[in-house]
Amino acid sequence: MISIAVCDDNEITAQEISEKVKQCCPIEAEVSVFYHIKDILFSIHNENKLFDIIFMDIEFDVSSGIEASKQINAWHPDCQIIYITNYTNYFTSVYETSHIYYILKKDIDTYLSTALKKAIQQIAKINQYYLIIQSKQQHIRIAQSKILYLERIMRTTNIHTTDTIYQTPEKMDSLLERLCPWFCPSHRSYIVNGRHIVNLDRHHAILSNDTSVPVSRTCYESLKKTFARCIWADGMYFTNEEAKGEL
Known part of the structure; x- marks a missing residue:
C-alpha cells in the first residue's frame, strides 16, 4: 500500500x-x-x-x-x-x-x-535501495546498504544496521520481498546482507562489524551463492540475470 x-x-x-x-x-x-x-x-x-x-x-x-x-x-x-x-x-x-x-x-x-x-x-x-518499515506508528526509511542483518525474536523483527537497531512487528517474509537481491536468509530467524559478509562457513557468517550470524544447513547453499554474486564496489548492483541466479 x-x-x-x-x-x-x-x-x-x-x-x-x-x-x-x-x-x-x-x-x-x-x-x-x-x-x-x-x-x-x-x-x-x-x-x-x-x-x-x-x-x-x-x-x-x-x-x-x-x-x-x-x-x-x-x-x-x-x-x-x-x-x-x-x-x-x-x-x-x-x-x-x-x-x-x-x-x-x-x-x-x-x-x-x-x-x-x-x-x-x-x-x-x-x-529498491531503501527499506521502509512501520515502527511505533511511524514510517522509517532505512538505506539497505547500511543493513547488516535482520533477526526475528518472538513477534519482533530487529533490523541491525551500521548505526543502530530498528524494530518492527513485520514478519521476515514480508520484509524479504522488499529487500534487494543481495539479502538472503541464513537461518529461519535471520536474513543477512551478503555485501556485509567477510567470511562464510557452514555454520556462521562473519559480518563487516565482526558480528557472527548463524547459518543453517538448509540455507547454506543459497547464502553461499548470494555471497559469491555480491559486487563489493560502491554503487554497483546485481544485474537482472544475477538476481535470478542465472550467472
Missing part, C-alpha cells in the same frame, strides 16, 4: 480529486485530504507522516504550494509531488522544486492516470 495526500484549499475540489485518485490508482492506496498547507506540513514534520505522493495545489490564500513543496523536498526528498492547478503561469516556477508532474485541473481526467503511474514507477525505483 502507498500513502497519498491531496492538498487543495477548495474543499469540494480536494474531495473530488481524492475520489478520482482512489478510482484511478493502479495499486492499493490510503488517501488523505488537507485543505491548508500548514496542516499537511504539520502532519509531515510533527507527526512524521511519510506520504509517497502528494497532489499539491499551487495558489492558496496566504501561502504557496511551491514554497510548501520546497520544504517537503527537504524533509522527504523521495516524496513524489504532482502539481494540480488552474493556472499555466507556474510552468517555470515549479522547477524550483523536485516534482514528477504538472496537471491543469481541467485536464485531470486525461492525465491523472499517467501521472500516478509515473510517480509509482519512480517510487518503485527508489524503494
